[in-house]
Amino acid sequence: MTFIKTTEQDSNYNNLENMSINEVINAINKEDQTVPLAVEKALYQIEPLVAQVVHKLKSGGRLFYMGAGTSGRLGILDASECPPTFGVPQNLVIGIIAGGDLAIRKAVENAEDSTTQGWKDLEAYKISDKDVVIGIAASGTTPYVISALEKCNKQHIITGCITCNKNSPLSQTAQFPIEVIVGPEFLTGSSRMKAGTAQKLVLNMITTTTMIQLGKVKGNKMVDMQLSNDKLVNRAIKMIMNELNISESEATALLHKHKNVRNSINHGRGE
Numbered sequence: 001m002t003f004i005k006t007t008e009q010d011s012n013y014n015n016l017e018n019m020s021i022n023e024v025i026n027a028i029n030k031e032d033q034t035v036p037l038a039v040e041k042a043l044y045q046i047e048p049l050v051a052q053v054v055h056k057l058k059s060g061g062r063l064f065y066m067g068a069g070t071s072g073r074l075g076i077l078d079a080s081e082c083p084p085t086f087g088v089p090q091n092l093v094i095g096i097i098a099g100g101d102l103a104i105r106k107a108v109e110n111a112e113d114s115t116t117q118g119w120k121d122l123e124a125y126k127i128s129d130k131d132v133v134i135g136i137a138a139s140g141t142t143p144y145v146i147s148a149l150e151k152c153n154k155q156h157i158i159t160g161c162i163t164c165n166k167n168s169p170l171s172q173t174a175q176f177p178i179e180v181i182v183g184p185e186f187l188t189g190s191s192r193m194k195a196g197t198a199q200k201l202v203l204n205m206i207t208t209t210t211m212i213q214l215g216k217v218k219g220n221k222m223v224d225m226q227l228s229n230d231k232l233v234n235r236a237i238k239m240i241m242n243e244l245n246i247s248e249s250e251a252t253a254l255l256h257k258h259k260n261v262r263n264s265i266n267h268g269r270g271e
Contacts, residue, residue, distance in 0.1 A: 050209050163177070
């Protein structure tokens with residue numbers, strides 16, 4: 001079967017430079033509205049990968065994201081938000097980008113073309129078959145990611161991927177591929193747009209669902225979140241007030257003593 005990059009196909013719009021601001025933003029918005037529908041079509045692929053992540057993390061493993069450029073940055077973003085949101089250790093969900101930390105802010109030339117560096121970057125974390133590695137690449141052709149997943153497969157490490165092209169080399173490499181087919185970008189080839197949005201939606205699903213399954217959520221609240229600023233402290237106080245039906249001062253006292261929403265609620269109930 002011939003592999004065609006729909007992410008590289010010509011935009012459905014032309015002569016963009018002649019459009020008014022209103023025309024541009026309406027066209028982008030129209031395209032963006034198709035992304036959640038594309039994600040919906042991939043739910044049957046997302047579920048089994050999340051099940052693998054949950055199983056491995058419950059067994060003491062870790063989740064790794066790997067990508068280059070926008071895809072790598074999105075993985076790092078999702079990984080970095082897990083500790084403050086769910087109170088998990090920094091090394092439970094790890095984002096790795098081709099070119100290292102410098103590439104988070106600035107493009108590193110040819111970093112994504114290496115067929116050896118991806119595995120080296122994983123080895124630095126003492127990767128093992130307890131872990132899961134998810135490669136992220138809109139194109140599905142990034143050598144840095146594909147070569148790392150190939151090595152993981154040989155080492156009996158569970159692999160998944162998030163891509164926006166059908167039957168890509170990355171999809172054929174990953175044991176649990178996720179393909180969100182968003183079609184041509186408004187700006188031809190600019191996969192930071194619809195493809196990036198699709199990847200972000202899927203990443204949200206993977207970690208949020210996993211953390212719920214790991215018991216890091218109570219009801220619909222982030223009871224294990226880190227209290228790193230006044231906004232989060234105030235949110236925590238309101239959560240305790242509502243859960244225990246107590247005053248603000250009582251909730252504040254409990255939080256001050258126990259430093260955590262879950263512990264405060266449990267102690268407030270005498271548990």
